[in-house]
Every structure is written in C-alpha cells, then in structure tokens.
Amino acid sequence: MKTTRYIGLVLSATMLLMTGCRDYLTEIEPGKTMLDDYYTSPDAAIQNVTGCYVPLMWEFGNTYFSEWFIGDVVSDDALKGGGSTSDMADAYDMENWRTTNQNNLLLDIYHANYQGIGRCNLALKYITDLEFENNDAWTPELKNRLLGEVYFLRAYYYFRLVRIFAGTPLVTKVLDNDSEWGQPRATVGEVYAQILADLEQAEQLLPVKSSSLYAESDLGRATKGAAQAMLLKTNLYMASPYWQSYGLEKTADQCYADAKAWGEKIIASREYDLLPTFGDNFTIAGENGLESVFEIQYAAVTWGDYGNGSHLGFTAGSFTQILVRSRSGQIGAGWGFNHPTQNLYDEFEAGDLRRDEAILTPDEAKMETPAVEYYLGNKYLNNKTGMYRDTLADGSNGEGGWGNVLDHATRGPLNNRQIRYSDVLLMYAEACLGAGDEATAKEYINKVRARVGLGEVGTYTFRLNGTEVASPTVEQCLRHERRMELAMEGHRWFDLVRWYGANGKLKEYMEAYQATEDPLAKSHIQAFVAGKHEIFPIPQTEIQLNPTHMDQNPGY
Numbered sequence: 316m317k318t319t320r321y322i323g324l325v326l327s328a329t330m331l332l333m334t335g336c337r338d339y340l341t342e343i344e345p346g347k348t349m350l351d352d353y354y355t356s357p358d359a360a361i362q363n364v365t366g367c368y369v370p371l372m373w374e375f376g377n378t379y380f381s382e383w384f385i386g387d388v389v390s391d392d393a394l395k396g397g398g399s400t401s402d403m404a405d406a407y408d409m410e411n412w413r414t415t416n417q418n419n420l421l422l423d424i425y426h427a428n429y430q431g432i433g434r435c436n437l438a439l440k441y442i443t444d445l446e447f448e449n450n451d452a453w454t455p456e457l458k459n460r461l462l463g464e465v466y467f468l469r470a471y472y473y474f475r476l477v478r479i480f481a482g483t484p485l486v487t488k489v490l491d492n493d494s495e496w497g498q499p500r501a502t503v504g505e506v507y508a509q510i511l512a513d514l515e516q517a518e519q520l521l522p523v524k525s526s527s528l529y530a531e532s533d534l535g536r537a538t539k540g541a542a543q544a545m546l547l548k549t550n551l552y553m554a555s556p557y558w559q560s561y562g563l564e565k566t567a568d569q570c571y572a573d574a575k576a577w578g579e580k581i582i583a584s585r586e587y588d589l590l591p592t593f594g595d596n597f598t599i600a601g602e603n604g605l606e607s608v609f610e611i612q613y614a615a616v617t618w619g620d621y622g623n624g625s626h627l628g629f630t631a632g633s634f635t636q637i638l639v640r641s642r643s644g645q646i647g648a649g650w651g652f653n654h655p656t657q658n659l660y661d662e663f664e665a666g667d668l669r670r671d672e673a674i675l676t677p678d679e680a681k682m683e684t685p686a687v688e689y690y691l692g693n694k695y696l697n698n699k700t701g702m703y704r705d706t707l708a709d710g711s712n713g714e715g716g717w718g719n720v721l722d723h724a725t726r727g728p729l730n731n732r733q734i735r736y737s738d739v740l741l742m743y744a745e746a747c748l749g750a751g752d753e754a755t756a757k758e759y760i761n762k763v764r765a766r767v768g769l770g771e772v773g774t775y776t777f778r779l780n781g782t783e784v785a786s787p788t789v790e791q792c793l794r795h796e797r798r799m800e801l802a803m804e805g806h807r808w809f810d811l812v813r814w815y816g817a818n819g820k821l822k823e824y825m826e827a828y829q830a831t832e833d834p835l836a837k838s839h840i841q842a843f844v845a846g847k848h849e850i851f852p853i854p855q856t857e858i859q860l861n862p863t864h865m866d867q868n869p870g871y
Contacts, residue, residue: 354441357453363438364461367468368536370431371611374634376423378405381635383700384420385409385479385851386805387653391780391828393697393803394836396654396690398642403652412841412848416855416871424479425854428472429486435469436489460528463520467537467545470513474549477506478809481561481850481868484861485509499864503561510549518542524586534603535730541609543581544734547742550574552809554749557816557849571749578743581608587736589766594672596735597699599728608734615728632726639697641677642687648724651688655695655803658831661778663799668767673699673802692833697803702729732804737763741797753789760789760796780827812849819845844870 353359374381384406387393395406405420407413414421442461447453469487476483485501487509501509521539522528529536552558554570565573581587588605595601603610613633640649655674663670675698677688688694702721721727744759761771769775772792776784784791797810815821822845829840847870858865 354445357447357450357457360438360442360445360453360458360461363434363442364464367431367434367438367465368612370427370434370472371468372613372631372633373423373427373430376426377419378423379403379634379638380420380423380427381638382424382475383635383653383803383805385424386808387697387803390807390811391656391825392659392798392807393656394654394690394693396639396652396693397650398687400691400839402650406652407839409851411839412843414848414851414871416852416858416867418852418854421479421851422854422856425476425483425857428476431472432469432486433489435465435472436487438465439469440489456522456528459520460522463517463539463542464537466513467517467521467542470510470517470545470549473506473510473513474545477503477510478552478812479851480853482506483853484864497861497864500866503558504563507549507553507558507563511546514542514546514549518546523584535610535612537609538586540581540584540586541734543577543584544608544739544742547574547577547581547739547746548734550577551742551746551749552813554746555813555816556818557813557821560817567749571746574746575743575750575752578739578746581739582743587739589737589740589763591766593669593767596732597672597702597729599702602730606736607732608736608739610733611731613726613728613730615722616726632723632728633731634726635700635731636702636721636727636729637725639701641696641701643677643684649701651690651696653697653700653803654690654693655697656832657693657695658780658828659798659802660695661781661831662795664769664775664777667769667799669799669802671698673697675701675703691836691839693836699803700729700731702727735801735804737766737800738797738806741793741800745793745797748789748793756789756793760793763796763800780824781831816849821845821849846870 354363383393384395384403388395388406388410395403395410397403397406400407403420405418408415408418409420439462442458442465445453445458473483473485482501482503483506484498485505486498490496490498517537518539521537521542524538524540526538529538550565550570550573553563553565554567554574556567559567563570587608590596590601590604590606595604596606601607611633614631616632637648638650639653640651642649642651660670660674675696677694677696685694688696740759740763744756747753747759748756757772764770772789776787777795778784779791779795784795787795794810794814798807801807811821811824815824822843825843829837832840847868850868852868852871853865855867858867
C-alpha cells in the first residue's frame with residue numbers, strides 16, 4: 316500500500332468540500348454532507364477505504380502521541396527520554412503516575428481513533444449497498460475485501476481505545492446531525508463485543524495475504540490472517556483477570572478456548588513464518604514480509620514541515636524515527652525519546668542476540684556531545700525503531716558507517732510493526748496455557764526461542780526485577796519471552812495490565828521495577844494507585860462536550 320496510501324490522505328477534505336461543488340445558488344440542507352457525486356466508480360470505493368487507514372499513521376496533533384509513549388514508556392521497558400523532564404511533559408506525567416484529565420497526548424489518541432472510526436462508518440454506509448452496472452472492475456470479491464478491511468479497521472480503532480480508556484462511546488453509524496453527537500459511554504463488555512463482531516465479519520470477508528485480490532501495491536492492507544490474529548489477541552485480553560473484572564459476558568475459559576482456536580487457524584493457513592534472521596524484521600527490506608501480519612505503512616518524504624500532523628492529514632513519514640534517535644549527533648539529529656531501561660537490558664539472557672537488536676548503547680568516544688544523550692542516568696536507545704540498520708538508496712549507511720541518515724528533518728519511512736508472527740505464536744502459546752495445554756504452550760515458546768539459538772523451556776533462568784528466577788514456571792517463561800521478543804515494540808504496558816492489573820498486583824509489580832531504577836529516575840516517580848493507574852482518564856474536553864452521558868474513570 317506504499318504506492319497508494321496518498322490517495323486517502325486528502326479524502327476527508329475532498330468529501331467535506333463536495334457540498335461546495337454544486338450550483339452556488341442551490342442551498343444545501345444544513346447538517347448534511349452530499350456524497351452522491353463521489354461514489355461513481357470502484358476507484359472511489361477503494362480511495363474511501365484507503366482513507367480509513369490514515370488515522371493509524373498519525374503521530375502528531377497538539378503534541379506527539381505515538382502509542383509507544385504508553386506501551387513502552389509507561390511500562391518497565393523504557394524511560395521517556397528527550398532533552399529534559401519537561402520535554403514532552405504529557406509523557407513525563409504518564410510514566411510517573413502524574414496523569415490528569417488535561418493530558419494532550421491522551422486527547423490526541425482519543426481524537427485520532429475516533430477519526431478512524433468515523434471514516435469506517437462512512438465507508439460502511441456507502442459501500443455496503445454500492446453497485447456499478449456494466450463495470451467488470453467491481454466484483455463481489457473486491458467489494459467483500461473492501462468491507463472486510465473496514466470492519467477490521469473499525470475493530471482495531473476500538474481495541475486501541477478500550478485498552479487505554481476502558482469503555483468509550485460506541486458509534487457504529489454516521490452521525491450527521493447535532494442531536495446524535497451526545498452518545499452514551501459504552502461498557503467495556505459492550506466495546507469488546509463490538510470488536511469481536513467486527514473482526515468476525517472481517518475474517519469472513521477478507522482474503523488471505525497471498526490472494527491475487529491483493530496487488531503488490533496493496534501490501535499492508537488488512538487480510539484474513541490479520542483478522543484472525545486480532546481475534547486471538549482480543550480473546551486473550553478478555554480472558555485476563557483485569558478485563559474479566561469488568562464483568563464480561565464471556566468467561567475466561569471461553570475466551571482462552573476461542574483464542575486457541577483462532578491461533579490454530581492462522582497457524583494452519585501457512586501464510587506466515589518466522590524470518591530466519593530476527594533483526595530483518597526491523598528494516599525497510601523486511602517490511603510486509605513473511606513474518607508481517609499487520610503493520611502501519613509509512614513512506615520516505617522530502618517535503619512538509621513540523622506542523623504536518625493529524626490536523627492536516629499529511630503524515631506520509633513516521634515521526635518515530637526522529638523521536639527515538641540519538642541526540643548526540645553520532646547518527647544524525649534525533650530527539651532522544653524512548654530510552655530502554657536497565658531493567659529491560661538485564662532481563663535478557665546471556666547470548667540472547669535480541670538484546671542488541673532492541674537496545675543500542677551509543678559509543679561515547681564517537682559522540683559529539685555525550686552529556687545530551689543521558690536522561691535521568693540512562694543513555695540506551697531504541698534500536699528497533701531508530702532505524703540505524705538500513706542503508707540509503709545510494710548504498711551509503713550514514714556517518715562513520717554507524718547508521719542511516721534520514722532524508723527528512725522530522726520523519727522516517729520505517730513501517731510500524733503492529734503484529735508479527737512471533738507475537739501470534741506467543742499469544743497462541745499463552746492461550747494454550749490458559750486452556751490447560753501446557754505441552755503445546757512449551758512447543759511454541761521453544762519455536763520462538765529456537766530462531767535466536769536459545770534453549771528450551773526448563774533449561775534456562777533469567778532475572779526478573781533484579782532477582783534471578785531459579786526455577787521459572789511455564790507462565791513466567793511465557794511472560795519473559797514476550798518481553799524479550801517484543802521489547803520496545805509498544806506491547807509491554809498492555810501486557811502488564813492484563814497480567815497484573817487485577818487485585819492490586821500491578822502496583823506491586825511496578826514498585827518492584829521502580830526499586831531497580833536509577834535513583835535520579837526514582838526521585839520523579841509518584842505512588843502508583845491501584846484501581847486508578849491501570850487505565851487513563853477520559854480527556855476532560857470530551858466530558859465537557861458530552862456531560863450527560865460521559866463519566867470519568869475512577870480516581871481522575
């Protein structure tokens with residue numbers, strides 16, 4: 316989809332302007348957007364669906380709001396980083412349990428996902444009954460594929476919302492007048508039920524990744540495998556003690572059984588496999604490859620300024636590469652966010668090559684200004700998304716052979732890997748463990764470890780929060796493996812919540828982690844409040860816009 320994504324970038328603006336394309340003497344009914352003239356060809360439907368992907372790409376609005384600011388920085392995997400504690404103050408508040416309902420990072424996440432939901436609702440409204448007579452390009456297979464993509468994306472946006480805010484308004488139609496804007500806040504159970512319903516629809520409608528219905532330019536679009544992976548993931552979340560505490564209709568046992576079944580389907584499809592070399596997953600050449608189940612698409616750009624973000628919809632490149640890169644000048648100008656923690660570094664077993672693939676330790680002898688690299692005593696950098704491995708188109712590989720020099724002052728082209736096949740295998744192993752099938756769980760943990768030359772479950776130990784785990788259980792091995800395999804990919808906080816979020820256990824876990832931190836970092840951390848900090852506040856502006864139906868999360 317790299318070559319077609321630009322079609323969707325201006326779609327919303329185009330639709331909004333359509334009412335102005337009619338006779339200026341004809342007054343259009345207030346509150347209605349006239350779209351009849353837009354859907355005149357299959358290309359229009361394709362462009363409409365392409366536009367539904369675009370909010371996934373957004374990382375900048377009132378502030379930078381990449382989801383890893385929660386997934387990595389709030390967890391034990393990373394410190395905020397940047398130029399100082401006041402640099403990206405919203406992220407500083409979140410990692411140190413100081414978050415308020417005025418947090419702009421959370422507001423932008425909220426807005427971006429509802430923009431995506433709104434686009435999906437528009438596409439479903441118009442494409443569901445769309446027919447073109449005597450047009451061979453508009454086939455039932457293409458129509459089903461497009462609808463499947465939209466159902467997948469709507470579920471994906473709601474999944475991102477529910478795991479950050481818990482229940483939010485559940486909007487599944489186009490809201491085209493003011494009287495409908497005050498939507499009630501749905502329960503967590505209602506949101507998860509809608510996610511499952513949309514994903515099941517998507518799974519039925521979408522073709523597999525290798526299908527001829529996807530041209531080369533369609534790489535990156537949602538597939539049957541992506542829907543199956545999200546059905547596995549959603550059921551696995553719902554099975555957890557934390558999310559079960561919200562009173563879901565499905566029991567944990569039902570969720571584990573369903574997660575296991577969806578895992579079996581995606582594995583049986585043989586559409587995916589582990590890449591022989593782990594690090595190839597995080598290169599330009601490895602994008603949308605054999606291990607890729609779903610990733611957010613980006614492209615190299617040489618145009619645009621700092622202001623091109625979610626407000627304008629021009630984000631072709633990702634801000635992440637600049638956000639996480641070294642501030643020292645060793646590898647080009649970066650802003651130094653998302654520092655991997657010493658705690659993460661220390662949990663890697665001896666000989667685990669994934670440590671150096673995830674964590675870069677800059678060489679002070681090569682730094683122009685070593686002091687600017689440190690954030691609260693930490694100088695580690697995120698090697699996975701910093702894009703230090705890739706060479707440029709001309710074959711060069713940056714300053715001193717140390718890393719890639721990007722073509723843009725604020726963006727990079729590296730895709731955001733959302734679901735890798737190794738993630739699927741570990742989720743499947745976890746589902747098997749939850750369903751009582753320990754032998755299969757071990758088999759798939761071992762499969763992921765074998766790729767990087769590590770021993771089987773029961774043959775190794777590791778450090779957990781500074782303490783050696785002498786005889787780890789299979790569950791501990793599974794959780795360790797997810798952390799090592801997916802380190803600095805934005806998963807960690809959400810895993811911690813579902814594993815430890817119930818009954819105050821996350822407070823105990825995070826306090827044990829914080830005890831391992833540098834004293835300088837510890838001096839900024841406030842007390843974790845159980846029953847509050849597992850999720851984040853609904854932005855206050857959203858409550859003010861909808862005071863009758865929206866309440867705040869506990870403690871905020």
